Amino acid sequence: MGTSASASASASASASLSASASPGSVVRPLQASGAATVDPVVVAPVLVALTAAVLALLVPGRRPKQTVSVVGVVAYAVSVGLIVDRxxxxxDRLVYQLSGWPAPVGVVxxxxxxxxxxxxxxxxxxxxALVYAVxxxxxxxxxxxxxxxxxxxLVGVSGAFLTGDLFNLFVWFEVMLMASYVLVVFYSGPEHTRAGLQYVVLNLVASALMLVAVGGLYAATGTLNMADMARRLAAPAAYGxxxxxVLGASAVLFAVFALKTGLVPFQFWVPPAYGAAPTPVAAMLAGVVKKVxxxxxxxxxxxVFAAGSLPSALALPGLAGDSLLDFYGPVLFVVAAASILLGGVGAVSRDRLEDVLSHSSIGQxxxxVLPLALAATASGAGLGPPFGDVATLGVAAALVYTVVxxxxxxxxxxxxxxxxxxxxxxxxDDLGGLAAQSPTFGVAVFAAAVTLVGVPPLLGFFGKFLVLSTALEAGSAVALAVAVGGAVLTVAYVTRLWGRGFWGAAGPAVGSTLALPRSEVAVVVALAAALVAVGVGFDPLLRAAESAASAALDTGAYVDSVAPRGPPAGGAGAEPSVEIEVEGIEVGVGAGGGLPSTEVVEP
Known part of the structure; x- marks a missing residue:
């Protein structure tokens, strides 16, 4: 048995791994930027939430479980704050290599x-949400x-946000959704069992499709690591x-994510599921789970997919040679516009408070997604600070509106x-006069509701402003019309909700005196105060959104920091490779992360 090792110097990754971006593409070249810092703080949110979950499961009694859970969620927020600060x-970028194995071989x-x-x-x-639940x-x-x-x-949500590979994205999705299944079905009451089961079945079907799509991407690219996949899509000939x-598997994935996000035409599960879920769970579904x-x-x-170019034989007219992301721009636009309009119309026509909010979530x-659609096909024209181009503005607008x-x-x-x-x-029809019964509660609800309308100086004004600015800068009159139409529908259902539920004479369910729980009111007031405070001091959020948007669009920096490797051996800038000869069989493993190759040699 003998071994031999050969290595050749790596050339600049940008030379052979640049994505071929057309003038109408948002694809960024894969430029070298250095490996990210390895730091275990990356997994702190997952570990904190997991520890709290296990302890809450083990300790007996209601109050000990409450204590563990509240302390756990506060510690979770602190761990997230550490990452945000870093x-x-x-x-910047931080990575954590499980078991010390670097990407793309190991899980990061x-x-x-x-x-x-x-x-x-x-x-x-x-x-x-947890304080309210207590x-x-x-x-x-x-x-x-x-x-x-x-x-x-929370474990599943955090893992999905932090994972660096596709299979574990599927795993963390399932952890998150399995917990939500039980919370929706078990705690919703027998009258909501059918709605809860519909939510479970639809998401199980979506999960099965997601697993199939992930397998298809692995078969097509030879990797599950997102950074490595982007590298291979940028140089498909070099990596085979x-x-x-890839386009087919990505289409299946898009349908899965559209369903899990509640976008038209997969929005039908949202109102029944939100109506069935306990209040704090519905808040988490709308505020967090959808955002995954x-x-x-x-x-x-x-x-990732922005690094690849559409094959000319499969491209739609006008898209030949553009990135895979350009292909999804029109798709994103259609589902966004349909969601805004159908969600708004649905909210206007509903008479129950939770139904109005559920349909509103579809539209919101x-x-x-609307500015993401414009960002996907943006021209890249310069806008000046703080946004370099329409793509960055569009993604930043989407992120700010996510917070809103x-x-x-x-x-x-x-x-x-x-x-x-x-x-x-x-x-x-049975409510009314709630604001008079509890003015503090009424003001808080009013602030949250008109935030969706976009009234200054509340945070929603800046979210709407950025969405409209994206449409204007992209030169899309249709997008502008959709956004304005959606805003009008929002005004209509917010006015209806406030006028019938909180203003005017007290309805039969309210009566002359109504004592609202102070602790619950305090949570709602705190959230409304956050909308005012962040709106008044908007600049830090704007800078954070711009930073996150730039990171989302900078494929090269993500690839080079997570899986810093050059092109495959034998290409321009060949990488080190290792060849091991075992009893006449030579096994070569390239550093590019591809599958091993075998060759029979003379003994």
Missing amino acids: VLLPP AVADPLSAFMLAVAAVVAVP VHMSDDAQELTFHPLFQFM VAVAP GVYAILRLYFT VGFI HSIAKTALFLAAGTVEGTTGTTDL
């Missing part, structure tokens, strides 16, 4: 400005498995990648839970 401003967790931004959104929603959920629910399941949902199967689908679209399509997520929707909709769902718990109904 990577968001100024932008990656914290960059985009994942840090989304983790911060999750923490901002999770803390008030004072709102029944003692029996909290004594059983509510708190462990809530923490396991067939782009057509948005993150997956950003990370995979804007960071459309406002998140997450905080405002969490506040409104929690407010709806308080109304139902106190009056026994959410039917707008």
